[in-house]
Amino acid sequence: MRKIGWYARRLRTMQPAEVAWRASRVASTVARTSARHDSARDSAILASGEHSWPSLLERFHAGTGRPVLLDPARASTVADAAPDEVAALVRAADQVLIGRFTFFGYPEATCPDPLDWHLDPLSGARWPAIPSARINHRVTAGDPKWIWELNRLQHLPWLAEAWLFTGEPRYAEGALDQLDSWIAQNPPGVGIAWRGAFEAGIRAISVAIALQGLRGSAALTPERYRRAVRMLAQSAHRCWNERSRFSSANNHLVGELAGLATVAILFPELRNAGSWRASALRELAAEADRQILPDGAGAEQALGYQVFTADLLLVVTVLLQREGAVVPPPIRCALRRSADYLGALVGEGDPAPRYGDDDEGFALRLGPQPLRELRHHLAAVAALTGEPGGAAAEPDLTARWVAQHGTPSPGHPRPAPADAHADAGGLVVLRPAPGRRLTMDTGPLGYLSIAAHGHADALAISLAVDGADVIGDPGAGSYYGHPAWREAHRGTRMHATVAVDDLDQSVSGGPFLWVRHARVIVHAVDLDRGVVDAEHDGYRRLSAPVIHRRWLLATPGQRSVLVVDRLHGSGRHRARSSWSLHPSLDAVPGTGGHHVTRAGEPVLQLAYAATTEWASHEVRGDETVNLGWWSTRLESREPTWLVGHISEGPAPLVLATLLIPLADDASPAIDLAVTTRAESIVVTWAERGGTQRVDIDTAGPGAVTRR
Secondary structure (H helix, E strand, C coil), rough: HHHHHHHHHHHCCCCCHHHHHHHHHHHHHHCCCCCCCCCCCCCCCCCCCCCCCCHHHHHHHHCCCCCCCCCCHHHHHHHHHHHHHHHHHHHHHHHHHHCEEEEEECCCECCCCCCCEEEECCCCCCCCCCCCCHHHHHHHHHHHHHHHHCCCCCCCHHHHHHHHCCHHHHHHHHHEEEEEEHHCCCCCCHHHHHHHHHHHHHHHHHHHHHHHHHCCCCCCCHHHHHHHHHHHHHHHHHHHHHHCCCHHHHHHHHHHHHHHHHHHHHHHCCCCHHHHHHHHHHHHHHHHHHHHHHCCCCCCCCCCHHHHHHHHHHHHHHHHHHHCCCCHHHHHHHHHHHHHHHHHHCCCCCCCCCCCCCCCCCCCCCCCCCCCCCHHHHHHHHHHHHHCCCCCCCCCCCHHHHHCCCCCCCCCCCCCCCCCCCCCCCCCECCCCCCEEEEEEEECCCCCCCCCCEEECCCEEEECCCCCCEEEECCCCCCCCCCCHHHCCCHHHHHEEEEEECECCCCECCCCEEEECCCCCEEEEECCCCEEEEECCCCCCCCCEEEEEEEEEEECCCCCEEEEEEEEEECCEEEEEEECCCCCCEEEEEEEEEEEEECCCCEEEEEEEEECCCEEEEEEEECCCCEEEEEECCCCCECCCCEEEEEEEEEEECCCCCCCCECCCCCCCEEEEEEEEEEEEEEEEEEEEEEEEEECCCCCCEEEEEE
């Protein structure tokens, strides 16, 4: 019944054209579940006259008619420039040679020898070797994310690099042995590894690039090359014919198209390479414009997925550039504006802000780091384009491999990050004083009708002080391994905003589905005065509807930051303001709010007020309601303080919060008070021996005065 209910909710997000398309796909899938997809003759796969695998391998070995990324000469340059990084890469390759893998926040797992690509050694669950369309990954004991990660074969480029760096045959032989066993155990269309064209696309990138790195190995025989190319041809076929469409056309579509383009570019001997290439580049150009917004923000409202999407575009760009081909202007422009946006978020020492989901996805793993860091991505884009990298860019192995001349160039210095407003992406960045960065989310819930990777965090605020997170997003938590974590971490109460009646702003229809979206209206953003004024309609669905409007005032040169929340509408409601603190911080209730410290040193004062009686709340590591947690890695979490205040009363209801960083001055603010009269709100408090007063005219956009 739960499955039927999910399908009913999912149908609510579809237009009639999508319903008809999905129905036709189901029918065609049922018709071909019993058919073998790997039985085509070589003549049906290869271009006319291309039937000699020894000669094809020789051309591949020589790099004839295709670009080269992993090659011995560049490997030598990379090894000379970054010996420590290369040593770490070789150690990672040693681990996968003996079947040891670590994904997400799960502990290290040792796979059996020979490797069983259907077995999850953590849970003991073995995924069935049946037609992939018949596998329901949502209701199986094992975590499909873990087994998908293993079957993406993103460790094969590590082994190819290790062979290039060391010259030791065991790395090349180990890579090709694993690829042989994978192909033997995973016929096209069979098993969890083929569940979705997206997995085929990401895996195709890894295998194609790894094969290129191994092309000089004696272990790469014509027969092995034949098997691998046939598998890649089938992957490309699926990437195009089963690509994500309509409400599912998010980063998955970019991954499918990037996989298709990679196969077509690197294996021009395939019969369909020309048409695949043209189709992939045409559609990638369109998606680059759709999924990287005009201001450079990611359409999915998830920073991790923006980096992942841009990295997929980067892989295709570097291959085209090495080939001497023209990179479609929309792809190149999307990479640049995305890097400009991301660079504006992080200055020297600033932590990358977090919002929305992050599944730690890599387009191509050329380094051993467990996470794709924002600074590494910026360095790779700068190395490829020659654009400024700035202080935020930190070259890693990926940047060194893709650099135009073998060594990343810093380019011209990127301007120091300043206040910014990405109006399409809906993020405001304020830097009211040196060493401080505030953000406020004024964007949509997510991308397309399902907003799969967005969080119910409209109007949420983050705060970083002196290069360290103080208030931030609690992270994705989980996708499949811990459903209760998933629900809590994407919910409103875990974010630095206001929950009304302890409900989420948007209505969930499943772990990757929102059936009703809170919509934000921005009244004013004044960067010069440090004022943001916005509201959302997420609680208009209540029987007694209200609108949540928030004013953020971060006056340049002032240490205190004021946040005012107003619930306007009808009925009596419970308003809960929340502030998710970094796990390194301690919080204790104090007079008028909470005092926040790190290792005993004062960091932040939170002072509260409301137009009715209020009470502070604090929770840390609660396993019943799953509040008070911080997730740095998917499928892992650690306790952290979630604090704030609760007020209950008839609308209109106003809450005020004062954020005072104390690193430079431990003197607190006192006597915070908020009053209302007609359309005005007045907030006062005592600070440093004087009285501060803020007047807000709710009838005017951004009508905020601080005295």
